[in-house]
Amino acid sequence: MQDDDTQNPAFLWVLQAESLWTTRAGTANKSCADCHGAPAALKGIAAHYPAWNSAAAAPITLAQRINLCRTTHQGAPDFPPESDPLLALTTIVGLHSRGQPLDIDETGPLKPFIQAGQTLFNTRQGQLNLSCANCHEDRAGHRLGGALIPEGHANGYPQYRLEWQKLGSFPRRLRACMLGVRAEPLPPNAPDATNIELYLATRARGLKVETPAVRP
């Protein structure tokens, strides 16, 4: 389903993003297109996300970057996490990086955040007392009930999941895995979620962006 864009339901969101892209909003009355031109002008950038943001002195996700443009450049309210417009815009930007190898700068200020993410990935949690690595490294390729445990790469987000019956973000996937081990899921925009996403991006260095992927 993922190999054929005409069958990939995520492209319904891409279609929505095409019109959002040129819709003026906020006190600045500007559209994404007014400042960035066509979405293709942002080609390749998703391969570098999460990226360092000096104002926040922290890494931010692509969705958070888009919301920063909403609030600071457009003067409009940010899109709620997991909302269709935010998923749509994140997907269209991600799509223009499809095929680019993931490439996070691991030497600069991101370094401690990557390490924090790695620690979280290897820490046992929840009532079942399992770490991400217990499943996605020790048990990858095995079955958990009907589902195949994947290696746990995050190179295809936002992605269409058949189980969700819609498009969803990496943080949503993360919450599902955390609920799966009966841990307290991370709230939207939690820095720890961004750190895990960042670590996963370095762990998958060289893998190509697949946004928007389709998964069971």
Add this chain to the structure above:
Amino acid sequence: MPRPLINIPRKVKRGSSFDIRILLAHPMESGQRRDDFGKAIPRDIIRSVHCTYAGEEIIRVDLFPAIAANPFLVFSARAFESGPIVFTWTDDQGVASFDTVDLVVE
């Protein structure tokens, strides 16, 4: 309602068969699911999809809750002359939406 994704060949030869693909944005809520509080989520589906070409019918499809979210349909039509292909789909409330693409026959 968000627009559907419609795919047809750019040009088709007169007399030949060609495929039409349509992907509709709709949750196809089956009426069988419950929310986090155990409350039944009411049924809300697209019931029928109708497709005509230059005013004559290609296909009419009845959909049931067993059709997956964001319905995807592929079917075949025969090329006669250039003309509009019109899609109409109707939901449980009886609300009809439509979209059109132009077919070029040579």
Add this chain to the structure above:
Amino acid sequence: MILPRRLLLIGTATMLATPAGATKSDVATAIAALTKGAPIRPGRVRLDLPLLVENGNAVAMTIDVPDPLPAGERVLSLHVFAEGNPLPGIVNAYFGPRAGLPRLSTRIRLATSQTVIAIAACADGTFWSDSVDLLVTLAACVEDS
């Protein structure tokens, strides 16, 4: 490492479908309403579905009449029924004068392992069928909304 069995069950709370489902006799009734009692022969129509379904939320399905029919004959409609879903009907397709090949592909939901039946209605009043027995394995991961 042995994964606790209860992990596999977590998903069911939010995803659970109302257990009541269509039965064989519901499907038989729906088919009888279509054929008005005319005999149904195996053949002509082909139902293409995977025998092993890993995720019942979106299963690719094609129904068609692949071989040319006798001169003057044509397919009026195609119908698909499920014996193990909450409702017996899955899809009906009626072909008009501008239809090409008698074929429909879509993606369907399957609640459980079951038999799926396809029927083709031809213009000469005959009905044809094909069926697939398939196995649906359960998804293990949980859902948060």
